[in-house]
Amino acid sequence: MSEIVVANSFMEPVASVDQALARYQKVKEFVSKILKEDVDFGTIPGTGSKPALLKPGAEKLSTFFGLHPIFEILEKTEDWTGDQHGGEAFFYYMYRCNLLRNGEIVGSGDGSCNSWEKKYRYRMTERICPDCGHTPVIKGKQEYGGGWLCWAKKGGCGNKWLIGDPVIADQKVDVVKNPDPADQVNTYLKISQKRSMVAAVLVTVNASDYFTQDIEDYIPEGTYKDVTEEAAPKQAPVPKKKSDNSKRPWQPDKLREMLRKKADTYPKDYVVDEKARQQFAAALDQFTVGKRKPVQVELGLLESTKDSDQCYLQAVMDWLCASWNSDLQSYLVEKPVVLEELALVVAQFDSTVDSLPKDEKIIAELGMTEGY
Numbered sequence: 001m002s003e004i005v006v007a008n009s010f011m012e013p014v015a016s017v018d019q020a021l022a023r024y025q026k027v028k029e030f031v032s033k034i035l036k037e038d039v040d041f042g043t044i045p046g047t048g049s050k051p052a053l054l055k056p057g058a059e060k061l062s063t064f065f066g067l068h069p070i071f072e073i074l075e076k077t078e079d080w081t082g083d084q085h086g087g088e089a090f091f092y093y094m095y096r097c098n099l100l101r102n103g104e105i106v107g108s109g110d111g112s113c114n115s116w117e118k119k120y121r122y123r124m125t126e127r128i129c130p131d132c133g134h135t136p137v138i139k140g141k142q143e144y145g146g147g148w149l150c151w152a153k154k155g156g157c158g159n160k161w162l163i164g165d166p167v168i169a170d171q172k173v174d175v176v177k178n179p180d181p182a183d184q185v186n187t188y189l190k191i192s193q194k195r196s197m198v199a200a201v202l203v204t205v206n207a208s209d210y211f212t213q214d215i216e217d218y219i220p221e222g223t224y225k226d227v228t229e230e231a232a233p234k235q236a237p238v239p240k241k242k243s244d245n246s247k248r249p250w251q252p253d254k255l256r257e258m259l260r261k262k263a264d265t266y267p268k269d270y271v272v273d274e275k276a277r278q279q280f281a282a283a284l285d286q287f288t289v290g291k292r293k294p295v296q297v298e299l300g301l302l303e304s305t306k307d308s309d310q311c312y313l314q315a316v317m318d319w320l321c322a323s324w325n326s327d328l329q330s331y332l333v334e335k336p337v338v339l340e341e342l343a344l345v346v347a348q349f350d351s352t353v354d355s356l357p358k359d360e361k362i363i364a365e366l367g368m369t370e371g372y
């Protein structure tokens, strides 16, 4: 994404301190006076982090700075029949957004999207009205008597049922594979462009102080909610309890237990995104300094992540949650994760020592090599 600039001699700044301050002030004012919450940026409940820059906000910022986006496709996979993907159609797009100002590229960002992201790959089945066939039949609001409702305002027939009525209540609501992923090809394409543009704008106008990458498209962990909940009155999101975090770092046993619990929240036939899997391997390489494979096994995975249980792998990936920092040219993770990672490396070393014949064990413990 970002290039490493090698300076032969002392590198002159391209702007004076006053200019930089003035620019900083302008961005700050623009953000506070022009951009609107829930339109230009949004806060994702439960993340507690910086708000995410949304597409309209990215567009306004780029207009403000006189930037013109040009998209370039970097990678594309269109497997309509699923021949290359175990019989399941697969679409993947990666775009680069170059931002031009006066005809010159002043910044760029990459973004991808694929049809196996949970949001696109799975669907909730919906309760259907037995009288008119309208979907979904929703739960009516308590103040209007509750029960089930074929909502006339949304094109239904207006029929109502008591909450326990088996005609509606016994209909199975389930997570199913999206039967027609090809219908959304244009969506995958647009979303990857959008992600690349937001990334490009964030970097180019230095708006990362205020916003993060837009993650509204990603379904957060385990949130296949019943569609009927959407009809319920909106309440302020309850902040997640951090009780588990308070006991961190976890020892390897506890960590594996937590990972297994997390893995159970993924659908049985879940498959980890290929790019994400490679990124995970790269990040793990960095943190385990040459001991990735044994640490993987210690974590409960196989030596090959590809052959490992995919739900469990995704849980491990959620746990590591490494983000690439281009300034440091390094992956970053949260502190408890670093400590848990260290415990795994140590545990791995301990088990090596235990499995060695006695003499070698002593040598290993003393940190000697056989040459001594």
Ligand SMILES: [Zn+2]
Binding pocket: 129, 130, 131, 132, 133, 134, 150, 156, 157, 158, 159
């Ligand atoms: Zn109806």
